[in-house]
Amino acid sequence: MDEGGQGVHGGGPGVLPAPLTLWPLAVTDLELKFQYRGRQVCALTVSNPHGCRLFHSSLEPTREQEELFGPLTLEQVPFPAPDAIPNEKQRFYTHQLLDVLDRGLILELQGQDLFALRLCQCKVFWTGPCAAPQPGPNPIQRETRTKLFSLEGFLNGLIQFQKGQTPTPPPFEIFLCFGEEWPDQKPKEKKLITVQVRAVLVGRQHPAADLAPRLKDRMVEQFKELHQLWQSHQRLPPAHTSAPPQVGLGKTSVVDVSCVGAGPCPHSTRMRGNGL
Numbered sequence: 001m002d003e004g005g006q007g008v009h010g011g012g013p014g015v016l017p018a019p020l021t022l023w024p025l026a027v028t029d030l031e032l033k034f035q036y037r038g039r040q041v042c043a044l045t046v047s048n049p050h051g052c053r054l055f056h057s058s059l060e061p062t063r064e065q066e067e068l069f070g071p072l073t074l075e076q077v078p079f080p081a082p083d084a085i086p087n088e089k090q091r092f093y094t095h096q097l098l099d100v101l102d103r104g105l106i107l108e109l110q111g112q113d114l115f116a117l118r119l120c121q122c123k124v125f126w127t128g129p130c131a132a133p134q135p136g137p138n139p140i141q142r143e144t145r146t147k148l149f150s151l152e153g154f155l156n157g158l159i160q161f162q163k164g165q166t167p168t169p170p171p172f173e174i175f176l177c178f179g180e181e182w183p184d185q186k187p188k189e190k191k192l193i194t195v196q197v198r199a200v201l202v203g204r205q206h207p208a209a210d211l212a213p214r215l216k217d218r219m220v221e222q223f224k225e226l227h228q229l230w231q232s233h234q235r236l237p238p239a240h241t242s243a244p245p246q247v248g249l250g251k252t253s254v255v256d257v258s259c260v261g262a263g264p265c266p267h268s269t270r271m272r273g274n275g276l
Contacts, residue, residue: 027109027151029200034080037090038189041080045200048075048109054195055079055104055120070106070119079193094192097122097179105140105176107197112151114174114199118142125182128174128197129153137181148174149199155222162229173198 030052034042046052052075053061061069061076079098085091103119118124124140130147131138140146149172157170175182178193188194 027112027114027149027199027201030107030109030114031198031200032077033196035191035194035196036080036082036085036094037087037192038187038194044077046075046077048073050074051106051108051114052077053104053106055101056098057102057104059102068119069103070117074106074108090192097193101178105178107148108145113147114149114197116140116146116148116176117144118146122179125177125180126175127183129157129171137184139181148197151201152222155226159222159225159229162226162233 028047028049030046032042032044032046032052032054033040050071050073053070054077055069056079059069061072063072066072079101082091082094082098085094100121103121105120105124106117108115108117116124116126118140119142125137126140126146126148127138128148130150130153154170154172157166160166161169174197175188176195176197177188177191178195180186180191182188182191
């Protein structure tokens with residue numbers, strides 16, 4: 001979140017921002033944080049209306065190979081090199097996992113939702129807002145689109161939180177674990193390769209252009225309810241509570257790239273593009 005952005009709770013603890021700052025909204029940016037054994041090695045923001053592909057390969061995708069590597073309109077995001085990992089055993093097994101990430105994992109933005117599509121041989125496990133409440137590891141099945149984030153679901157959760165029906169704000173972070181089961185008894189800091197994903201919600205002029213009429217109507221109903229909640233909060237005295245966690249929602253979002261630890265990060269600038 002940049003200094004100019006306004007989070008969902010930007011008006012103060014437990015207070016909604018004015019609904020006009022919430023509408024129109026679209027999931028336009030993805031904040032990514034790469035970690036090797038709990039140590040952050042790279043952080044960046046991808047601004048691409050189609051999403052991105054996380055991969056590790058020297059092969060350059062071509063139009064003739066879209067079935068193998070996905071659409072060329074996706075931002076191509078290589079994993080950071082693990083060569084500078086000091087522990088030899090950790091470095092060896094990290095290389096082993098990266099070697100089966102040639103085809104990669106696609107993070108696809110579609111409408112108001114974020115989907116994952118696993119093309120690679122490496123197994124990927126995840127937790128996040130749309131994960132089914134089940135015990136044990138949660139895998140992303142190969143070549144099957146999996147919904148990771150839903151704006152409609154997030155707004156429903158926000159309404160419930162503001163009504164006091166849930167004790168915490170709706171979750172918005174997605175955690176991807178490569179090559180090792182997750183969640184399990186092992187803490188995420190012990191996993192060899194993990195990526196934290198945050199869908200950034202940004203105001204746009206025409207976010208609902210491609211949405212079905214029923215979905216548009218539902219979003220209008222949600223914003224009307226948020227508007228009513230906001231008006232009722234304006235009449236209440238400020239509550240002395242601790243601030244809830246900030247979420248990636250704002251008029252703008254700029255995250256400076258920071259890469260430390262495991263060798264040179266392949267992302268030297270913020271990635272932004274509309275595809276090829």
